Amino acid sequence: MPRGAFSAVALTAALSIALTSCSSSSGPATGTGTAAAKGLVVGVTSDPDTLFPWKATQFQAVNVLQNLYGTLTEFDKDLNVVPGLAESWETAEDGKTLTLKLRQGVTFADGSTFDSKDVKSSLDKIMDEATAAVARASLSSVTSVEAPDPATVVLNLTGPDAALPANLATVNMAMLSSDDTEEKLNTAPNGTGPFTLSKRVPSQSITLARNDKYWGGEKPKVPTVEFRVIPDESSIVSAMQSGNVQLAVFNDPLVAQTAEGGGTITVTKTPQLNYHVLQLNARNGDLKDVNVRLAIQCAIDRQQVLSTAALGEGEVTGPITATAFKSDPNKRPCPNRDLTKAAEYLSKAGKSGGVTVKTIVSQGEYATSVNEAQNLKAQLAEAKINLELEVLESGAFVDRWVAADFDAAVALNGGRPDPDGSYGRYFTSKGNLNKVAGYSSPELDKLFAEGKATTDQAARKAIYDRVAAHLEENAAWIWLFSGYTYTATTAGVQGFTPMANGSLQYLRTTSAS
Structure with a gap:
């Protein structure tokens, strides 16, 4: 999230972490004391909220766990x-x-x-x-x-x-x-991945050690990877400039520009499948009425949200961001902001006087969320739609999100190469995250079943085009934009490959000197 101003408590914590990093090193001790110096320190803004991979939804947790565990x-x-x-x-x-x-x-x-x-x-x-x-x-x-x-x-x-x-x-x-x-794995992860858990200091750092028995052709290049929690992206830049952090992935384009402008940090910009979205719970209150949801859709200028929150770094998107199945963002009831139509939809819902939508926002998981929420609030106010914002720490947001304890949520969701992986668990009636999605229909159940059962790529694309159309026509959620990640590295860091799904799996090929 925009980390321009954070609390005195967070500032104190960040300074404490910075001082600690100067006086001691984390990771396994050695007789010579050189292992930590050759390790890699990655700056992150939040501590993982779980170490159990089957329940991980927070980006920071996923990034750690994919280096500890293997998949088929x-x-x-x-x-x-x-x-x-x-x-x-x-x-x-x-x-x-x-x-x-x-x-x-x-x-x-x-x-x-x-x-x-x-x-x-x-x-x-x-x-x-x-x-x-x-x-x-x-x-x-x-x-x-x-x-x-x-x-x-x-x-x-x-x-x-x-x-x-x-x-x-x-x-x-x-x-x-x-x-x-x-219960055991939440404190002692036991995977087949390239790294193993070495040390954890809650809310400060989590350190992984090279798994010398890793089955992959090459063992990791570095003996340790420490994920160091620094609550503000700008402070991570300072830590990189002072040599305390060697790698970080930023969401805020302004922070990325600042980092690169110093001349000592290299920044790589990578388009993402992830999408920024205003999630609506169609089973709650006024949002049960499709006309209210369509009014919200018509009252939002997505390009304005992108330009305001992310400096225009990205593109307006429809539901499906996977390259082979990409949605056309213009194929929606209101491809452009239309306050007249928004008023008409509210009138159809019998809500000409306006509505209030309680909306949760995460602070700490990604950089642009609060700015997105504030811009959405300002735009919707002009249509007599009041977003009542509740800004939550990352872990509290995830807890509320998983419990579907919200009317609306400003979120950044992970995209995948296959649309079924992205949305089958959300928008099918038996999907295990359907409670979070807040919307399903017999038509979507049928379409998702057809999408899984069809092997021809062109035919699958046509099926998921119909999925996207159904989601837009019913304003299940309000898809906003897809952006970039900005991978920042200091001199001596080599071999890291950023990915369009945001994965940090290539830490196993990264070296630091």
Whole structure:
């Protein structure tokens, strides 16, 4: 969020962290004291709110966990699906089974061997509603999981599922040891990833150590990666300039410009699949009426939000941001701001006098949220729509968001290469995040089922175009814009590859000198 002015408490904390970093180093101690000096320090604005991968939705948590855990498939730098813990997979001719061959010799951080029983256990638990895994809907086509031998897993499916290989690549589908529990992993992560947990100081830092038994072809280049919590992006720039932080990913374009202007920091700009959105809970209060939601849609100039909050760095977007399935933002009831239409919709709803919408906003998870919220509030006020803003710390926002305890939410949501992974869990009636989405319909259920069952790319694009049209015509949410991330590195940092999905998976190839 815009971090121009933060509280005296936050300032004190940031100064305390900065002083601590000058006097001591985190990470495993060594006889020579040189390991920490060769490690990498990454500046972040929030502490992870969970270390349990199946429930992680906060960006900071995901960024840490994807370096601790492995998944059956992975994305390469171009977001193509490639082998992960499964070195190969094959779909039956009728599409009703997916057989995966697992890598041999893979171990968890605790030294135990990874095999098919861990995969079966993980997938069965993710599918169990009691687990409350955020990716459960991505396995909706899976009827059962078999482990015929230690190196083989068979997924029995209701039918073809074109999205499944991509859905298996997210950290919310991390493979866990069958012996582990959520309670244990929240304090002692035990994954197959390139790093292991070394040390955690709550609200200050979390340090990962190189996993020398990592199955990947190359071991991580650095002995440690410390995620250091500094609540303000501008303060992270100062820490980089003073040599205390070597890498950071910014959301605020103004901060990125400031960082690059100093001459000692290199900034790489990467377009993102993530999208900024005003989420509406269509099951609450006045928002139950589609006309009220359409009035909100028509009263917003998205380009103004983008220009005000993010200096115009990005593009106005429709629901689907994945390159192969991208929505046309002009195909919506009000492609441009139209206050006359907004008034007409409010009149149809019997709300000519206006409405009030209680709206939650996160402060600490991304840089532009408060500015977005304030601009939206100002624009909507002209249409007699009052956004009553409640600004929350990142962890409190996530708790309220997951509980669907809001009428509206100003949010930055992660985009994925496949639309089913992005939205199947939100907008289908049985999607495990449908409570958060606040909207579903029989038509969407049918369309998402068709999208999974169709393998032809052009046909899938046509199906998801209909999904996007339905979401826009019913103003389920108000999609605003997609922006950039700005990866800042100091001299001596090499080998990091930014990705369009915001992943920090290439910390494993990053070196620091």
